[in-house]
Amino acid sequence: MKILVINAGSSSVKFTLFDMDQDVWLAKGQIERMKTPAAILKYSNHRGQKFEKNVVANSYEAAISAACLALCDNEHGVIGSLDVIKGIGHRVVHGGAEVTGSLRISEEVKQTILDCYEVAPLHNPPNYEGIEACEFLFPEVPMVAVFDTAFHQTMPAASYTYAIPANVAAQHKLRRYGFHGTSHNYVALAGAKALGRDVKDVKLITVHLGNGCSITAINQGRVADTSMGVTPLEGLVMGTRSGDIDPALVLFLCRAGYSAEDVDKMLNKSSGLLGLAGIGSGDMRDIIAAADGGNAAAKLALDVFVHRLQKYIGAYAAVLNGFDALIFTGGIGENSGRIRGMVCEKLTYLGLELDAAKNRANEIIISRNAAGPKAMAVPTNEELMIARETMRLLS
Ligand code: AMP
Numbered sequence: 001m002k003i004l005v006i007n008a009g010s011s012s013v014k015f016t017l018f019d020m021d022q023d024v025w026l027a028k029g030q031i032e033r034m035k036t037p038a039a040i041l042k043y044s045n046h047r048g049q050k051f052e053k054n055v056v057a058n059s060y061e062a063a064i065s066a067a068c069l070a071l072c073d074n075e076h077g078v079i080g081s082l083d084v085i086k087g088i089g090h091r092v093v094h095g096g097a098e099v100t101g102s103l104r105i106s107e108e109v110k111q112t113i114l115d116c117y118e119v120a121p122l123h124n125p126p127n128y129e130g131i132e133a134c135e136f137l138f139p140e141v142p143m144v145a146v147f148d149t150a151f152h153q154t155m156p157a158a159s160y161t162y163a164i165p166a167n168v169a170a171q172h173k174l175r176r177y178g179f180h181g182t183s184h185n186y187v188a189l190a191g192a193k194a195l196g197r198d199v200k201d202v203k204l205i206t207v208h209l210g211n212g213c214s215i216t217a218i219n220q221g222r223v224a225d226t227s228m229g230v231t232p233l234e235g236l237v238m239g240t241r242s243g244d245i246d247p248a249l250v251l252f253l254c255r256a257g258y259s260a261e262d263v264d265k266m267l268n269k270s271s272g273l274l275g276l277a278g279i280g281s282g283d284m285r286d287i288i289a290a291a292d293g294g295n296a297a298a299k300l301a302l303d304v305f306v307h308r309l310q311k312y313i314g315a316y317a318a319v320l321n322g323f324d325a326l327i328f329t330g331g332i333g334e335n336s337g338r339i340r341g342m343v344c345e346k347l348t349y350l351g352l353e354l355d356a357a358k359n360r361a362n363e364i365i366i367s368r369n370a371a372g373p374k375a376m377a378v379p380t381n382e383e384l385m386i387a388r389e390t391m392r393l394l395s
Contacts, residue, residue: 008130089390152178
């Protein structure tokens, strides 16, 4: 059975076609710089063929049509006809407090996605438009929404409740929702499997470190706490986001003349590694290179990033009252032995001991202390998780 996974963002659409009989991807790619004359399709298939070409992508329908043409293309295509696609899985960022799992898309589910525009103004609108485009292009194909927030809805109230007046929180739906849930869920399952354990028998701390960063404490398959909050701004230091700050800093800036929009942009787009290092990039590879080249601000950015992580891991070890494995994932977590090493060398009190060679080689288990908790580097695969969820709901 062929399942198409769509991740529609504000300026790009990512797609992956899976053959779920074999649990493998056949082709994947993305349309970038949508709604500009420079829109480009980047495509690769399982035979190792790749191409890039400019496309017209003035709408989500046009962008997804360009992807479909490539999937059926004589030279690079992997299917003879779109008719073999029997299900479409959509990444949807926010499902609110009621959505606790993936859902087959219906008018009611679409309304739920619309209802969350207020709490996810950047993400839910393009996700919704991606769904409508697929409804137009594939009117007969059943579709499933897989929500970033769903996994985190297993969190207890003590973790998701902000200590603000309860009536204000209720009126504006202000609570910790958590994000990257599909990734945390995937690496928890894959990590437990690699340990030869059932996820229901272990306590895990999963750390997703990409351009966005979040950390989750998972107790026997259920979320005990997670660092992102009502929006993906809270928690760890990220590429361009501040993560935790004193909330009074926002008030201070507003009183100093910044508008709410200015502060929103500052904390989401100009802060984090980008804002600290001042080298015009929030990309971890650039930060590390600058720090190694003697740039003091980049070195401080790196130290703030690692310090925040160290604090959160300690806090989540406490929340879980001990843990079995610390799992790194995301672009930084999967690839940077350097960052994993900087974090873990400060956590020896928890019994974590890295094996330097395994850590350098990005092996799955990177620790050497058989008795203590394991440290792991587990590649995430949100698209495969979405495809599996789509299969599960359609069969
Ligand atoms: P993602 O959002 O998951 O694609 O992750 C993007 C982040 O991963 C960027 O900050 C990259 O610099 C970072 N990254 C990718 N590869 C490496 C690497 N080998 N070392 C350090 N950071 C990396």
